[in-house]
Amino acid sequence: RTSGVSAYQYPAMPPAYAGAPTDPTAVMGRRIGAWIIDFLLWLLLGAFLGPTPLSPFAEYVDTNDFPSVECDDIERVNDLSACTEIGDRLYFVEGGEAGIAFVVAWIIAPLAYAAVQGATGRSPGKALFGVRAVDEFGNAPGFGKSLVRTLLWVVDGIPCIIPLVGFVTGLTSNGHRRVGDMAAKTFVVGKD
DSSP: OOOSOOSSSSOOOOOOOTTOOOOTTOOHHHHHHHHHHHHHHHHHHHHHHSSSTTOSSOEEEETTTOTTOOHHHHHHHSTTOEEEEETTEEEEEOHHHHHHHHHIIIIIHHHHHHHHHHHHSOOHHHHHHTEEEEOTTSSOOHHHHHHHHHHTHHHHTOSSSSOHHHHHHHHHSTTSOOHHHHHHTOEEEEOO
């Protein structure tokens, strides 16, 4: 016979109903997809700025015409040069153009990314996958917080290119936050 008294100190939670709110930060699959898109766009920008056939800055040497020339030779002769061997050609960017490419890829692009994400909470990848970055109050994070998130990819991206630190902290932390999110006090949530 039951006396109507529960063994638990508090009444049990009512069963969840269909459509019950879930954790808005549980969007790791979409975050990974968004990161892949944003990373591919950054690589594409690098292909247009760096020593590749796509770059308007790149020059090349045909190794069929000059078989003894290697990238090390080009880098040794030119200041700030970058060189890549693709097929039988050595593509290189030198001097002022290499400086411009560096500034655009490593300073202007991250600042523009932080500005757009700060104002809207979205990057191209986040917009495509239906997620956005928000502050503690659910608003767009603003430029400062977005810049902190962006700069801390240096930590979250360890080891190089495969963001293992960001992935592990995103899976294991409260709110699914990577190091950049924790430092900036931001979250990534589904757009709804």
